[in-house]
Amino acid sequence: MDFNLDWLLSTDYTQPKNFLVIFSILLAGIFLRYLALAWIYHEAVYKRLGDKMPFRRLHEQIRLPQVKTEIWYSFLGAIIFAVAGALMLIFWQKGYSQLYSTLTWWDILWIPFSYFAALFIHETYYYWLHRWMHQPKVIRHFHHIHHNSLYTSSFTSFSFHPIEAGLQAIFLPVLVLFLPMHFLVLIALLITMSITAVINHAGVEVYPNQALNSKFFRWMVGATHHDMHHLKYRCNYGLYFTFWDVWMKTEDSGFEKRFEAHTQRRN
Known part of the structure; x- marks a missing residue:
């Protein structure tokens, strides 16, 4: 089975005019996706469900000046991600990448395996990158922009300094x-990247109180887990999963207690 993506190959994106067109399309798509997802999640979950079980707010309403700053840095980051997306398209067009569009029977096994393999590799890359960015001589140069949002919102999810955005954007083009x-x-x-980023920054814990006893959800990064990272800096570095934090003993010792406090049932 083929998804008929040959039309993407009909244009030479290394030509400046064509590159600008595909870059503009990607930029609009990435930035508008961020705005829409962040706004919908903020309105639907934080505002409307934030005081209802199983949703619990971690902190009070975020101030508008912070949100404006987050949107601005997210726009700058979207530029970087759009460049990375255009380069990934060129790599595929020139035959440099391992991307493909034809489905075979082998993909019944390979598609789920490659998905989780990519998540594991990304988690590993980001965990160690994140720890490096928290070195005293590094954090003040660019990662502090993300941490200026001490109390996070869904709009914080892609608020990065352009250098940090570049370090994150390079992952997929290299991986493929x-x-x-x-x-x-x-x-x-x-x-997955878009949804988990919003969930982890939105300031509302959406995982149930039974999550810590689950063989699956115990290893998922949620709002409480990542909120503690923004508050304490030197803990909870995970992106999707908590296993590197657990293995390297960088998960905050008070995480479980704080999680239970945010997910306890009301009388």
Whole structure:
């Protein structure tokens, strides 16, 4: 089965005019997706469900000046991610990447495996990158921009200094040079990145109080887990999962107690 993506190959994106067109399309899509997802989640979950079980707010309403700053840095980051997306398209067009669009029976096994393999590799890359960015001589140069949002909101999810955005954006274009990946997996990864970033920064814990006893959800980064990172800096570095924090003993010792406090049932 083929998804008929040949039309994407019909244009030479290395030509400046064509590159500008695809870059503009990607920029609009990335930035508008961020605005829409952040706004919808903020309105639907934080405002309307934030005081209802199983949703619990971690802190009070975020101030408008902070949100404006977050949107501005998210726009700058969207520029970086759009460049990375355009480069990834060029790599695929020139045959440098391992992206493909044809489905075979083998993909019944490979698609889920490659998806989780990509998540694991991304988690590993980000965890160690994140710890490096918290070195005293590094954090003040660019990672402090993200941490200026001491109390996070869904709009914080992609608020990064352009240098940090570049370090994050480079991951997928490099990964697809080595890991065979169907376009469906690439799309699934982009959706996962967007949704988890909003969930982890939105200031509302959406996981139930039974999550700590679950073999699956115990290893998921949620709002409480990442909120403690913004408050304490030197703990809870995970992106999607908590296993590197657990293995390297960087998960805050008070996480479970704080999580239970934010998910306890009201009388």
